[in-house]
Amino acid sequence: MISRGVTASLMILLCFGAVDAGRGAENGPSGLAGRAQTWPAGPMFHGVPGGTGRYFDWYQYFGEHKLEAGQQLELSFVIIPFDDPGYGTTVVGLDADGGGTFVALIFHRGLLNQQLAYNPTDWNSVRALLDFSSQSYSLTLNGATAGPFRFLKASESVQAFRVNYSGPGWLGWFDSVVLSGGDEILLRVDFDGSLPGPQSLCLG
Numbered sequence: 001m002i003s004r005g006v007t008a009s010l011m012i013l014l015c016f017g018a019v020d021a022g023r024g025a026e027n028g029p030s031g032l033a034g035r036a037q038t039w040p041a042g043p044m045f046h047g048v049p050g051g052t053g054r055y056f057d058w059y060q061y062f063g064e065h066k067l068e069a070g071q072q073l074e075l076s077f078v079i080i081p082f083d084d085p086g087y088g089t090t091v092v093g094l095d096a097d098g099g100g101t102f103v104a105l106i107f108h109r110g111l112l113n114q115q116l117a118y119n120p121t122d123w124n125s126v127r128a129l130l131d132f133s134s135q136s137y138s139l140t141l142n143g144a145t146a147g148p149f150r151f152l153k154a155s156e157s158v159q160a161f162r163v164n165y166s167g168p169g170w171l172g173w174f175d176s177v178v179l180s181g182g183d184e185i186l187l188r189v190d191f192d193g194s195l196p197g198p199q200s201l202c203l204g
Contacts, residue, residue, distance in 0.1 A: 088167015
C-alpha cells in the first residue's frame with residue numbers, strides 16, 4: 001500500500017498525444033495527453049525474458065468522500081496501456097478510506113478484466129459505473145460492455161485514483177480522467193487545464 005501523498009515513481013509529461021500517440025484515433029484526445037514513462041525495476045519479473053522489468057506508479061489523492069447505499073460513481077478515462085509483448089499488467093484502480101483498493105481495472109494480454117478486448121497500440125475509451133448498493137461495477141470499453149464485477153473489498157468511501165504497471169514496457173498514455181457522482185466532480189485530470197497533483201509526482 002502506498003501512503004497518502006507518496007508514490008514509488010511517476011513521470012507524466014505533457015506531450016501532444018494526438019501527434020505522438022495517434023492523431024485521428026476515434027477515442028483519442030484533442031489536446032494534450034499524459035505520457036507515462038516507466039522506471040527500471042531490476043531482476044524481479046520471472047516471466048520476462050532476461051528476468052528484468054520496469055514499473056510505474058501514479059497515486060492521486062483527492063480527499064475522502066463517503067458514499068451511501070444507492071449512490072453511484074462514474075470513472076471515465078482514455079488510455080493506451082503500456083507497450084509490452086503481453087508480459088506486463090496495467091492496473092487502474094480506486095482506493096477507499098484507509099488506502100485499500102476496492103476497484104481494479106486490469107489491462108493484460110489484450111483484455112480488460114479478462115473479458116473486453118482493448119487496442120494495445122491506440123486509444124481506448126473506458127467507463128466504469130460503480131454501484132455502492134450492490135458493491136459492484138459495470139464496464140464499457142470502446143462501446144462494448146461487461147459486468148457486473150464485485151468490489152475487491154466492501155467500501156463506503158473513495159479517496160484516491162491510482163495507476164500501477166509492472167513489466168517490460170516503457171510508455172503508456174492517459175487522458176480525460178474524470179471521477180464523478182451526481183453533479184459533483186471528485187477528480188479531473190485532462191492534461192490541458194488540470195494536471196496530476198504535486199503529491200502524486202516523483203521523478204525518481
